[in-house]
Amino acid sequence: MNKSDKRSDILQVTLELIAERGFHDAPMSEIAGKAHVAAGTIYRYFENKDILINELFREIGDKLLEAILNNYPEGKPVQEQFSHVFGELCRYFLTNPLHFRYMEQFFNSPYGISKRRDKLSGKNIHQDKRDTLQEIFDEGISKLILKDLPMSVLSSLAIGPMLYVIRDHTLGFVVLDESLIRRITEACWDAIKR
Amino acid sequence: MNKSDKRSDILQVTLELIAERGFHDAPMSEIAGKAHVAAGTIYRYFENKDILINELFREIGDKLLEAILNNYPEGKPVQEQFSHVFGELCRYFLTNPLHFRYMEQFFNSPYGISKRRDKLSGKNIHQDKRDTLQEIFDEGISKLILKDLPMSVLSSLAIGPMLYVIRDHTLGFVVLDESLIRRITEACWDAIKR
């Protein structure tokens, strides 16, 4: 039995419970039960519930970033980089719908808000990987012929629609296939190109 | 003292607490206290917490729709209708940031998800007003020269970015003024027009 066995069991169950039922209604006791672990054991791996929640967010973020950076077309035209990031983001979340629901809830809860606030006020102590993603957009966007809009607006124009469409997909409002993903990517590109 | 005095006090405090601190961490006792009302009084107006939460959502939705339908350019070109809806949506949320944070959390929680699921499966008992908004988009979008994409994708392309930008605004990442709103609206239009 691997040392991280229980730890990842706990994270997996936390993911499932919170993604499906929200932060409230995901009691530690139930997490423990579903992970086949005693209640107290969780606290050997995570100091408290908040830290568990934040740690899970971090791990999902890392995996997502890894997926995006894989085969990243370094040095290629911005539009190609853009399409790559979009496609991978989309494919990742379609493959991992629970990750998507978790991230969505996290970002739209006080957890995510305080995280963004910290970032804004420069409290980001360790120059972590998530900034790399930001840099990719930064560089890619400012170099080429894009609309003269604030950085954060451009990334909203680019990312916003995709996340909404993914949500609709997970709810069955629309079926996202490769062809549709491509066409949405193009539409987003239309929004940001000059 | 108006009959709905206490009722709206309760709703207002619920809005403030949940918008700022999330669904968890908004205890009924504190809502009661801040609304200068006894704990039990809440239950004279709202059967339970869930109903309170859903009712608040409904009321905010009504106000938002009212703002959007005010001066709606009936019969005018789709692009103009589009700009109108966008501008009003944006202005409403900038004026009522708490409403924005509440809606965001609601939609991204199991509350909102089940609401959307009901809608999809036709459980929408009373053909309510929120469908009117959908119809406006439906009609406006399908009539003109827009990209041949599924309805839900088009509305994601249109609405998604704006909501993200508003979130950034409320967090101080960007300052939304009238000129910027207009330019974002144009960018979104670029995304959906053929």
Next chain:
DNA sequence: ATTGTATAAATGAACATTCATTCATTAAAA
């Protein structure tokens, strides 16, 4: 191999809070 010992991991009942909700009682209104 076997035993003994020290360290680490895991347990789950117990605890202290917190929370939504109830209801007997009081105050206000009609």
Next chain:
DNA sequence: TTTTAATGAATGAATGTTCATTTATACAAT
């Protein structure tokens, strides 16, 4: 006087966390 509204202490269920105790593991000496 009757009806309606409001109160807030009490209730009971749920929850996050702790900790004394048990179990497993690693390793040394025999």
